[in-house]
Structures are given as C-alpha cells and as structure tokens.
Amino acid sequence: MDGRPSAKGINSKEEEVSFDFSDSEEVQSTLSITVVGASGDLAKKKIFPALFALYYEDCLPENFMIFGYARSKLTDEELRNMISGTLTCRIDKRENCEDKMEQFLKRCFYHSGQYNSEENFAELDMKLKEKEGGKLSNRLFYLSIPPNIFVDVVRCASLKASSANGWTRVIVEKPFGRDSESSAELTRSLKQYLTEDQIFRIDHYLGKELVENLSVLRFSNLVFEPLWSRNYIRNVQLIFSEDFGTEGRGGYFDHYGIIRDIMQNHLLQILALFAMETPVSLDAEDIRNEKVKVLRSMRPLQLEDVIVGQYKGHSKGGKTYQGYTDDTTVPNNSLTPTFAAAALFINNARWDGVPFLMKAGKALHTKRAEIRVQFRHVPGNLFKRNFGTDLDKATNELVLRVQPDEAIYLKINNKVPGLGMRLDRSDLNLLYRARYPREIPDAYERLLLDAIAGERRLFIRSDELDAAWSLFTPLLKDLEDKKIAPELYPYGSRGPVGAHYLAAKYNVRWGDLSGEES
The missing domain is CATH 3.30.360.10 (Dihydrodipicolinate Reductase; domain 2)
Structure with missing residues (x-):
C-alpha cells in the first residue's frame, strides 16, 4: 500500500450499511451531520436552514444530531443563537413553527478546532460517540470551506472521526480545482482517504x-x-x-x-x-x-x-x-x-x-x-409567404425558467382575434407559483436528503x-x-x-x- 492510508480508511462498509428511515426496533441507528465551516455564510444562509426544513417536513431520521465545526470559539448556545435567525418555516406550514425550531436547535452542537488537527477531530469523535450512545452510527460531513483545506479535513476526519460501524460520507462544495490538472490532483488526494462512492460533489443547480x-x-x-x-x-x-x-x-x-x-x-x-x-x-x-x-x-x-x-x-x-x-x-x-x-x-x-x-x-x-x-x-411557412410574417415570430421557443419565478412556457404563433389575418406570438404558460401554490424546496434540501439516502444521481x-x-x-x-x-x-x-x-x-x-x- 506504499505507506499511504487506505481509501477505505474512512469507512469500509459503504455498500453494506444503509440508513433505515423507518422506526424499526431491530436497527436503531443515529445520523450525525457535521457542518465543517459552520461559521461561514454558506452554512448560515443555506445549510442549516435546509437541514431545519428537512426536519420540519419530517424527512430526517428520528435519531439525528448536527455538529458545527470551525475555528471560531463558540459555545453550543452561541451556535444556536447564530443560526436561529436564519431558520424559517414554509409559508403554507406555519403551525408549531417556534416549537419545531426549539426542538431542532436542541439537536445542534458545536466543536471548535483547526481544520488540519487530527487531535481536534479526535475530540469531535468523542463528542459524536457520546451523543450516539453506542448505536449504529452514520456520519455525514459537509465541507463548507475553501478548497485548499478540503484534503486536510478529509484526512483528519478519515483517521479520527469516521464511523466505526456505519457509513461515512463527505459532501464537497465547488470549486473542484481551477483546471484539469488541479482537479485531478484534488480527486487523487481525496481518494487517498475516500472511495468514490463516499464523495458527494455538490452542484446546487x-x-x-x-x-x-x-x-x-x-x-x-x-x-x-x-x-x-x-x-x-x-x-x-x-x-x-x-x-x-x-x-x-x-x-x-x-x-x-x-x-x-x-x-x-x-x-x-x-x-x-x-x-x-x-x-x-x-x-x-x-x-x-x-x-x-x-x-x-x-x-x-x-x-x-x-x-x-x-x-x-x-x-x-x-x-x-x-x-x-x-x-x-x-x-x-x-x-x-x-x-x-x-x-x-x-x-x-x-x-x-x-x-x-x-x-x-x-x-x-x-x-x-x-x-x-x-x-x-x-x-x-404559409403565413410567411402570404403575410410577410417576421421570421423569428414564425419560430417556436420552449423556455424553462430556473429562477426566479419558476416557469415553463412554449411560445407559439397565434391569430389575433378580429376580421383581419394578423399573427401574434403567445405563450402556453405553466407558472409554478400559480399551478403549485406550495413553496418550492430549496436545492440544498433536496441534495442533502439525497446524500443522506445515498442517492448519487444529482452529484458529480x-x-x-x-x-x-x-x-x-x-x-x-x-x-x-x-x-x-x-x-x-x-x-x-x-x-x-x-x-x-x-x-x-x-x-x-x-x-x-x-x-x-x-
């Protein structure tokens, strides 16, 4: 093995252990989510709110906890205060919102440490084990950090904070390098500690x-x-x-x-x-x-x-x-x-x-x-020939608007009502806010849920x-x-x-x- 840590060091049971979202009494497992870079903007504005939305919709397993990890010196309570202002409930589901927030925040904890310190990750591991209570543990690490420290964090998590009896997965935020060479080097370095099935490269689009x-x-x-x-x-x-x-x-x-x-x-x-x-x-x-x-x-x-x-x-x-x-x-x-x-x-x-x-x-x-x-x-085109219709107006166009105001519409040519023959460009329109009044989940909600379930089709x-x-x-x-x-x-x-x-x-x-x- 040329002296390098095995790629299976972080977890060798990826395919053997899958998370059970049911309340089965036979297998009582825990899910531990560690947000590395918890004090950054992405974590505060996107990741913690997405996790709360999943909790509010009962999409997370019964036994879960969330740890924030960063260099900032914070207490559990200070982390909770920091993220509480970013949590919101669905517009169409306001009932019990404050109670749900309180319950969610009680499951949020914090550990301060350096990103390249195996000792600090060993301390995190001790806290995780204490909360997991000896149950089958699945661990998800979200790397909300600059790419130059990805490998340091993965190395430390692999050697000191991986799950001993369940799966361990790592979500990596872009950018994945600056070019072919740096991207290949990043992949090679990550695969010293992770298998490809454990790496979830996220593109929120x-x-x-x-x-x-x-x-x-x-x-x-x-x-x-x-x-x-x-x-x-x-x-x-x-x-x-x-x-x-x-x-x-x-x-x-x-x-x-x-x-x-x-x-x-x-x-x-x-x-x-x-x-x-x-x-x-x-x-x-x-x-x-x-x-x-x-x-x-x-x-x-x-x-x-x-x-x-x-x-x-x-x-x-x-x-x-x-x-x-x-x-x-x-x-x-x-x-x-x-x-x-x-x-x-x-x-x-x-x-x-x-x-x-x-x-x-x-x-x-x-x-x-x-x-x-x-x-x-x-x-x-019959109408171009007879009425001199503008060439572009004689062309159909399908538009999928990703943001804002999600919509799908098809541009067609249509006769303007009246005695004469005049063409107009009209839309066959599916405006999401009109057709589907419920709030559309944020992209991070879907991707986090997929990573927890081990569904990889939306990851790179x-x-x-x-x-x-x-x-x-x-x-x-x-x-x-x-x-x-x-x-x-x-x-x-x-x-x-x-x-x-x-x-x-x-x-x-x-x-x-x-x-x-x-």
Missing part, C-alpha cells in the same frame, strides 16, 4: 426544481421527445445573469472568474442533462453514464467561440454603480471576466451542427437563469468532472497566457456587444433580449 424536471419533461411527454434533436431544434441557449456585482467579494471571485464559477459547472451540467440519451434506468450510475457520454462528445472550446467581458462603473437613475476593478479587493489591472458567452457543439448523431450557446454574467440588467430551446422554422462523478474540465481548460489557458482583455460593459446593461456578434455568427438571436416577463 442540479437540485433546482426546473433542472430536476428536465428529464421528466423530455422523457415522459410524447410531444417533446420526438422533437429533441437536430431535426427540429436549431439552437439551445443556457443563460445565467445576476443584477449585482461582486459586492466586496471580488478577492475570491478574481481567482476564478465567471467561466469557472458558473459555466464549467452549473451551465455545463444542465447542458449534459438536456442533451443526454435516454438512460437505461433512473439509477444514478445509468444517468451519470449518459451525461459523461455527452461531455466526451463535445469539442473543446476555442478562443474564436468565446466572448469575455468585465463590467465597468455606470451612473443610472441618479445612482452610481462601481465597476469590477473599483472593488478594493480586486487588482486594478485585473483581466478576470465577469461575463462570458460561448458556443459549444456536440459531435454526435443527435446534435451534430446544433449550437449550444451559454451566457453568464454579473452586473447585468436582470437576475435570471433559464434554458431556451429555439425550434427550426416551419418549412415553406469524478469522470464527469474530468470530462467537463477537459472542455474548458485549453480555453482558460489561452485566455490567461495571451492576456485576453475582456470587453467592458456598463453595470446594469445587457452585457458586451461581442455576445451578439457571437450569436449572429451562428445565425442565432439571444432569446432573453425581448424584455418579456412571462
């Missing part, structure tokens, strides 16, 4: 309701599945925009940029789900196998297929907005893109020649994430990660080696003009430019 619905929409509706190919679809657009800048967090962002932060993970994962072939089953490995096939069929990005931008200061409505480099945490000469648009292609029989256009940016005119599918023109496998980085690494290297200057665009605008030229190069018009608010 995969837990969003509309992304989850992609496969249902396509594979269970006959009206869509036959159309899902180059024969009927002329382009697919994956759009992510934020209406705010780095807001004082530019130091972190400047190290990664918009391509690594959004495109290489969130948007590429959605693309793979959208374009994959029908999996053999809904089993996690069957789905992930199909996603990997899509990623391996794509041609690596070239400079000529990408536009990068960076927002600059702008005055609007009597208010002045700072540019990216005006952020005191960002170097004055930074070339880090805050906007990118790219054209990607899948070299297989289903999608040959169909441009998949990605666009992601900060400090744009709106906050939105959506998938837009533009269908081909109607052959020999190592070969998926390798294939994703292989697409973007040559581009990122070119951008940095050639010091490509990003095109400047005003804060609050629609982004760089270059993005429109890129789309036009493939005879595409961005679908989010109409200003619609369906």
Whole structure:
C-alpha cells in the first residue's frame, strides 16, 4: 500500500450499511451531520436552514444530531443563537413553527478546532460517540470551506472521526480545482482517504426544481421527445445573469472568474442533462453514464467561440454603480471576466451542427437563469409567404425558467382575434407559483436528503468532472497566457456587444433580449 492510508480508511462498509428511515426496533441507528465551516455564510444562509426544513417536513431520521465545526470559539448556545435567525418555516406550514425550531436547535452542537488537527477531530469523535450512545452510527460531513483545506479535513476526519460501524460520507462544495490538472490532483488526494462512492460533489443547480424536471419533461411527454434533436431544434441557449456585482467579494471571485464559477459547472451540467440519451434506468450510475457520454462528445472550446467581458462603473437613475476593478479587493489591472458567452457543439448523431450557446454574467440588467430551446422554422411557412410574417415570430421557443419565478412556457404563433389575418406570438404558460401554490424546496434540501439516502444521481462523478474540465481548460489557458482583455460593459446593461456578434455568427438571436416577463 506504499505507506499511504487506505481509501477505505474512512469507512469500509459503504455498500453494506444503509440508513433505515423507518422506526424499526431491530436497527436503531443515529445520523450525525457535521457542518465543517459552520461559521461561514454558506452554512448560515443555506445549510442549516435546509437541514431545519428537512426536519420540519419530517424527512430526517428520528435519531439525528448536527455538529458545527470551525475555528471560531463558540459555545453550543452561541451556535444556536447564530443560526436561529436564519431558520424559517414554509409559508403554507406555519403551525408549531417556534416549537419545531426549539426542538431542532436542541439537536445542534458545536466543536471548535483547526481544520488540519487530527487531535481536534479526535475530540469531535468523542463528542459524536457520546451523543450516539453506542448505536449504529452514520456520519455525514459537509465541507463548507475553501478548497485548499478540503484534503486536510478529509484526512483528519478519515483517521479520527469516521464511523466505526456505519457509513461515512463527505459532501464537497465547488470549486473542484481551477483546471484539469488541479482537479485531478484534488480527486487523487481525496481518494487517498475516500472511495468514490463516499464523495458527494455538490452542484446546487442540479437540485433546482426546473433542472430536476428536465428529464421528466423530455422523457415522459410524447410531444417533446420526438422533437429533441437536430431535426427540429436549431439552437439551445443556457443563460445565467445576476443584477449585482461582486459586492466586496471580488478577492475570491478574481481567482476564478465567471467561466469557472458558473459555466464549467452549473451551465455545463444542465447542458449534459438536456442533451443526454435516454438512460437505461433512473439509477444514478445509468444517468451519470449518459451525461459523461455527452461531455466526451463535445469539442473543446476555442478562443474564436468565446466572448469575455468585465463590467465597468455606470451612473443610472441618479445612482452610481462601481465597476469590477473599483472593488478594493480586486487588482486594478485585473483581466478576470465577469461575463462570458460561448458556443459549444456536440459531435454526435443527435446534435451534430446544433449550437449550444451559454451566457453568464454579473452586473447585468436582470437576475435570471433559464434554458431556451429555439425550434427550426416551419418549412415553406404559409403565413410567411402570404403575410410577410417576421421570421423569428414564425419560430417556436420552449423556455424553462430556473429562477426566479419558476416557469415553463412554449411560445407559439397565434391569430389575433378580429376580421383581419394578423399573427401574434403567445405563450402556453405553466407558472409554478400559480399551478403549485406550495413553496418550492430549496436545492440544498433536496441534495442533502439525497446524500443522506445515498442517492448519487444529482452529484458529480469524478469522470464527469474530468470530462467537463477537459472542455474548458485549453480555453482558460489561452485566455490567461495571451492576456485576453475582456470587453467592458456598463453595470446594469445587457452585457458586451461581442455576445451578439457571437450569436449572429451562428445565425442565432439571444432569446432573453425581448424584455418579456412571462
């Protein structure tokens, strides 16, 4: 074994022991969830609230506890006070809310320690064992920490705080490296202490309701599945925009940029789900196998297929907005893109020649994430011929709005009521807040529940990660080696003009430019 700790050191019973959510008296097991980096923003704003939501909905097992672990010196009570203000109940389920919060907080504990200290993790292990009371114990570690300390924490948890008689799993937050080389090194290092089945690489976009619905929409509706190919679809657009800048967090962002932060993970994962072939089953490995096939069929990005931008200061409505480099945490000469648009292609029989256009940016005119599918023109369009209907208006478009105000709508051509023949573009609209009045669970709730249950289909496998980085690494290297200057665009605008030229190069018009608010 060349002197290294075994990959099974953290737990060798991953496949033998599964968590039983029932109240069986035969197997009384406990679930211990340790949030590493408990004093950080992600833990306070997302992870603890998601865990409380699962508890409120009775989705957690009867015997569970939560430990916060960080370097900050806090007591159990101080942790509870810190997170209590972030806990909320569903709008449609307010009854017994305060009682539930009180019960949940009583199950929250804290341990202060260094991230690279085996001794501190041994102390955590003693506290966990004390709370577990000798029962079968399953342990989940959520690494809400910077990636440079992932391996230290996993090493210490493996050697000193893994479960002795149940499973141990680790959720790892992005970023998973900066390129192919660093990602491969991170995976290699983690696998000194973990098996692949124990690593849950989380991309919270995969837990969003509309992304989850992609496969249902396509594979269970006959009206869509036959159309899902180059024969009927002329382009697919994956759009992510934020209406705010780095807001004082530019130091972190400047190290990664918009391509690594959004495109290489969130948007590429959605693309793979959208374009994959029908999996053999809904089993996690069957789905992930199909996603990997899509990623391996794509041609690596070239400079000529990408536009990068960076927002600059702008005055609007009597208010002045700072540019990216005006952020005191960002170097004055930074070339880090805050906007990118790219054209990607899948070299297989289903999608040959169909441009998949990605666009992601900060400090744009709106906050939105959506998938837009533009269908081909109607052959020999009767109304185009006789009434001169605008070509774009003769094209159907399917839109899946991931956020905000989740919706699915299909743009169709329709006759305007009246004596004349005039066409109008109308929407067949499924607005989630109208059709499903209950509050939609947060993505972290779904992903945490899946990790507890050992369901891996919404988590990223190592070969998926390798294939994703292989697409973007040559581009990122070119951008940095050639010091490509990003095109400047005003804060609050629609982004760089270059993005429109890129789309036009493939005879595409961005679908989010109409200003619609369906």
